[in-house]
Amino acid sequence: MLSKLIYQAFFEGSARGSAQEVGAGQRHDILRKGERSPYVTMVIDGWAASYTQLSHGPRQLHTIFLPGDLCDSGVSHTGVLDYSVMALSRVRLACLPRELFDGLTEGHPALARAVWRQELLQAAMLRQLTTAIGTKPAHERLAHVLAEIFLRMQARGYTENDSCPFLITQSDLAELVGLTPVHVNRMLQLLRRDGLIVQGGRTLRIPDMQRLLQVARLDPAYLGLGKVSAPEEEPDPRPMAL
Amino acid sequence: MLSKLIYQAFFEGSARGSAQEVGAGQRHDILRKGERSPYVTMVIDGWAASYTQLSHGPRQLHTIFLPGDLCDSGVSHTGVLDYSVMALSRVRLACLPRELFDGLTEGHPALARAVWRQELLQAAMLRQLTTAIGTKPAHERLAHVLAEIFLRMQARGYTENDSCPFLITQSDLAELVGLTPVHVNRMLQLLRRDGLIVQGGRTLRIPDMQRLLQVARLDPAYLGLGKVSAPEEEPDPRPMAL
DNA sequence: CGAATAGTTGACTAACGTCAATACTAGTGG
DNA sequence: CCACTAGTATTGACGTTAGTCAACTATTCG
Numbered sequence: 001m002l003s004k005l006i007y008q009a010f011f012e013g014s015a016r017g018s019a020q021e022v023g024a025g026q027r028h029d030i031l032r033k034g035e036r037s038p039y040v041t042m043v044i045d046g047w048a049a050s051y052t053q054l055s056h057g058p059r060q061l062h063t064i065f066l067p068g069d070l071c072d073s074g075v076s077h078t079g080v081l082d083y084s085v086m087a088l089s090r091v092r093l094a095c096l097p098r099e100l101f102d103g104l105t106e107g108h109p110a111l112a113r114a115v116w117r118q119e120l121l122q123a124a125m126l127r128q129l130t131t132a133i134g135t136k137p138a139h140e141r142l143a144h145v146l147a148e149i150f151l152r153m154q155a156r157g158y159t160e161n162d163s164c165p166f167l168i169t170q171s172d173l174a175e176l177v178g179l180t181p182v183h184v185n186r187m188l189q190l191l192r193r194d195g196l197i198v199q200g201g202r203t204l205r206i207p208d209m210q211r212l213l214q215v216a217r218l219d220p221a222y223l224g225l226g227k228v229s230a231p232e233e234e235p236d237p238r239p240m241a242l
Numbered sequence: 243m244l245s246k247l248i249y250q251a252f253f254e255g256s257a258r259g260s261a262q263e264v265g266a267g268q269r270h271d272i273l274r275k276g277e278r279s280p281y282v283t284m285v286i287d288g289w290a291a292s293y294t295q296l297s298h299g300p301r302q303l304h305t306i307f308l309p310g311d312l313c314d315s316g317v318s319h320t321g322v323l324d325y326s327v328m329a330l331s332r333v334r335l336a337c338l339p340r341e342l343f344d345g346l347t348e349g350h351p352a353l354a355r356a357v358w359r360q361e362l363l364q365a366a367m368l369r370q371l372t373t374a375i376g377t378k379p380a381h382e383r384l385a386h387v388l389a390e391i392f393l394r395m396q397a398r399g400y401t402e403n404d405s406c407p408f409l410i411t412q413s414d415l416a417e418l419v420g421l422t423p424v425h426v427n428r429m430l431q432l433l434r435r436d437g438l439i440v441q442g443g444r445t446l447r448i449p450d451m452q453r454l455l456q457v458a459r460l461d462p463a464y465l466g467l468g469k470v471s472a473p474e475e476e477p478d479p480r481p482m483a484l
Numbered sequence: 485c486g487a488a489t490a491g492t493t494g495a496c497t498a499a500c501g502t503c504a505a506t507a508c509t510a511g512t513g514g
Numbered sequence: 515c516c517a518c519t520a521g522t523a524t525t526g527a528c529g530t531t532a533g534t535c536a537a538c539t540a541t542t543c544g
């Protein structure tokens with residue numbers, strides 16, 4: 001769940017001129033492993049992802065950051081990033097000086113809790129992803145991540161009925177679920193043939209979420225979004241841009 | 243790194259009669275998904291692991307809990323466990339009433355930070371595990387988890403020279419790294435033939451950690467243990483038992 | 485000592501990876 | 515507006531890793 005509180009902190013920071021809005025080109029690193037970034041970073045627009053890369057080897061994506069997500073809130077406590085973050089699409093970021101952020105959370109317990117919760121939610125998502133990669137066949141892994149992304153976008157009001165912007169390539173998906181791009185392609189075709197997803201341009205449509213969740217063998221309770229049901233009324237409209 | 247502070251909190255709780263020491267048999271659930279456990283649980287002796295299980299499907303282990311580890315510190319913030327925890331060996335647990343624990347952390351910022359750090363360390367380990375499962379071949383995954391467990395045990399003073407208690411079965415390893423027990427068996431034989439590990443009874447010996455880390459393509463910096471080098475002097479002796 | 489759990493082996497299968505060529509699409513500059 | 519280009523998607527033939535099934539051995543624990 002996107003925390004209004006966190007969003008507001010960045011909004012106010014911005015109003016006071018302390019938050020920087022930054023445009024990052026497509027497919028570039030936003031944060032790099034080993035850095036001690038002086039800012040706390042939030043995705044405002046577009047998608048990003050954290051990953052680790054084996055030396056000269058393949059990458060593994062861990063978390064897809066959607067608009068409203070913090071990319072590095074935990075770093076204050078550990079000192080140094082143990083992962084990198086890259087832009088998956090064109091991205092707009094808000095960067096709040098870390099001391100300022102830490103000050104805000106100290107003075108505002110509800111905000112601190114909201115940050116905590118985001119961190120724990122990301123951990124829960126990672127547990128689910130690990131489970132998918134470790135135990136599920138390829139098409140189920142894909143059903144899993146597609147459903148998860150859709151539901152997260154929906155909770156923030158970025159969906160329209162059963163369709164949702166989809167800003168990620170098949171190669172990215174491959175690096176997320178631990179497969180090759182070729183195999184991802186074939187399995188997506190399978191899901192399309194079964195009518196579980198409809199993909200056109202930069203859009204993903206999910207005609208029957210329940211069925212997709214069933215295929216993915218996924219109970220989305222861990223996302224903390226409450227009931228997941230047929231496309232009804234939308235939740236809140238998308239939050240105001242910075 | 244095992245936090246003395248956290249350990250002490252439980253020790254004092256125990257002295258005041260608020261911490262329960264519990265023996266849990268081998269291979270049984272300690273905490274179950276969906277519960278709202280009224281206690282915060284620490285492993286005192288033996289090994290445990292968090293996992294998620296697909297309905298009637300295979301399990302995926304996420305985190306191996308060694309003596310001194312908290313199993314469910316994050317639950318206070320989210321309300322409900324989204325994973326289960328089971329004993330891998332005979333286990334002794336310390337259980338501190340959750341309100342008491344929360345009270346302690348509120349009144350003691352250094353303790354709160356220590357708990358935070360443990361949670362973030364577990365998240366970092368999970369990222370590494372996910373990367374291993376998603377991108378590394380079987381023998382490297384095993385080298386990875388064996389090295390990690392050894393180093394964590396070493397940091398707590400549970401190793402002697404190059405050998406370390408090893409309380410986990412090949413089936414457990416399989417569920418940890420996303421393979422079948424049969425394949426784990428074969429790959430362990432491979433590691434043994436190459437002299438990377440020596441396994442006897444419930445003991446694991448790692449004659450050359452650097453070489454094992456190289457095979458695993460693993461930089462253990464994320465464990466926050468400082469230098470990892472040839473077997474020299476031991477760190478602290480094992481902490482007192484409850 | 486005997487039952488249950490854990491480890492080992494072999495033959496066979498299936499899922500996924502690799503390589504390489506070909507289409508498609510979107511963004512770019514003339 | 516069109517042609518060019520680079521990234522992305524798709525296809526096919528084939529190779530390899532890891533899974534499956536099933537038996538058998540070794541160990542642990544009561």
